[in-house]
Amino acid sequence: MIDVKAIGKSIVVKINAVQDVSAERACGTILYSGDGIIKISGLQDVKYNELLEVQGGYRALALNLEQDCVGAVLFSGEDKVRLGDLVYSTGQTVQMPVGEMFLGRIVSPLGEPLDGLAEIKPAEYRPVEFPAPAIMDRGKVNKPLQTGILAIDSMIPIGRGQRELIIGDRQTGKSAIAIDTILNQKGENVICIYVAIGQKASSLAKTINTLRSSGAMEYTCVVCSTADDDAPLQYLAPYSGCALAEYFMYAGKDVLIIYDDLSKHAVAYRTMSLLLKRPAGREAYPGDVFYLHSRLLERAAKLSEEKGGGSITALPIVETLAGDISAYIPTNVISITDGQIYLESELFNSGVRPAVNVGLSVSRVGGSAQRTAIRQIAGQLRINLAQYRELAIFMQFGSDLDSQTQKILSRGAKITDTLKQRQYLNYSVREMIVLLIVSQSELVDQIPEKKITSYNEGLLDYIHANHEDILSELDPDAKITDDIRNKILSVAEDYINCSVGDHAESLNGNLEGEELENSSFAQ
């Protein structure tokens, strides 16, 4: 039964709550409108970055304050505003509604829902432009953010509160790394915010479907501006996402924010700047394009314990053209962030996925936040790989190699294969420890080269099924003792012996004599 009286009462309460002020408001009139830019006469007291309200309910952002007019960019209604329309100042900067209810939602950079679900009733508003935490408010990055990707967590570790750039050409799996990282935060008590800037609606839909189907939307909010959104909305998106992230950070939570991608953000800002007739600089970007990204990424931080200990980990993505990391935007963002994950299309095409170039990728902060056990066993990994790559260049000349060199080469190739990982297949820290220990032991000599990936997956299944106790015994925050190492290796050896049938086939097929000699099981 619908209670009409109650509805009536609530409406009366709401009407009474409406403030009746025939407010005195500053207003101006539109002198020029074109390409989403409006010039307004009047509005003398307007502030920089102030939100303006255009007659008809459209919103604009005041960016150029000149002597006799104000230049502003429209968020919407580019084709609806007319010359002479009134523009009101609002006295406030652009605000993003924030709150817990944004988790699981897909919103525009102004906080409006785009997923067709219920209206969002925000608890609070935060300004989209907000000063970064001061030096004294910051704490030390000391907790890792596990991406679940072996190559990254072992060699380019990311800490909570770090800014790690993901850089590479198109189609090299940049977004895939970001999505995998979000998926891996399940149960880790990390809130994820995925900011799509100027992306194709089709790829965004795919991403959202992936997040939905793996249950990651429960702790994720997607702030999206697609390629057909006006440049000002694309420009605003990362700042809105960051405002939302800050809400959670200042509430003491850990947040992961992904900016996908900042090169499109720079392009959107370039569009606005050129239309506002600001002077163009290198690659036609305006002079403040560095500040554009530095003030955004500086807001990612780890707060000190007194401030609640929350953190924002930022994973900005930058797309390069033909691997050119010395272009304007890539160099800018590389110098702002605390390291980068460099993806190469050649590696990607030769089947190394994730296509991380370990030589050019670094993490300047995360090392101190890495789990003790991983740090202990991953330390040698980088060196081994570097040695392998150096030798691999010689191998290309096809000269005869001594058995020692061949061993290093074959082990290097196997380590590289171990680091290959299917998309959406994330390893837990304990699984990583097992894989790293096995891949650096003598045992790998017994596994044929092409079989490493399937062997690793099989080994993990085998351990989960039969030796769960080993995994629970492993303590990622303590050093690996010889006892545990030997246990893992003996299980790995058991598994090699179990799966001997598979290997025998392939050994008969395509292995050389020398490797057969080394293989203890090939009698």
Add this chain to the structure above:
Amino acid sequence: MTTKRCPARARIIVARKPDAETESQILEFIHSRGCETAVYEIDESILGGIIIHIGDTVFDGSVKTRLEKIKHGVIA
């Protein structure tokens, strides 16, 4: 602080022509704001009430705006 230019004329939008008493009140108000004369415009779409433009400032007391505010308050 910028000194605001104060134009001599105020633009006044009403739904129908006000009576003499209201008119004198309006004049008094715009005089207090440094304006001398009032120019009236009739716009029935504002339904009722009054909108006064003095230079860059708007005093919006129209029924239409109030109804819109109520609509916003009830729906949101």
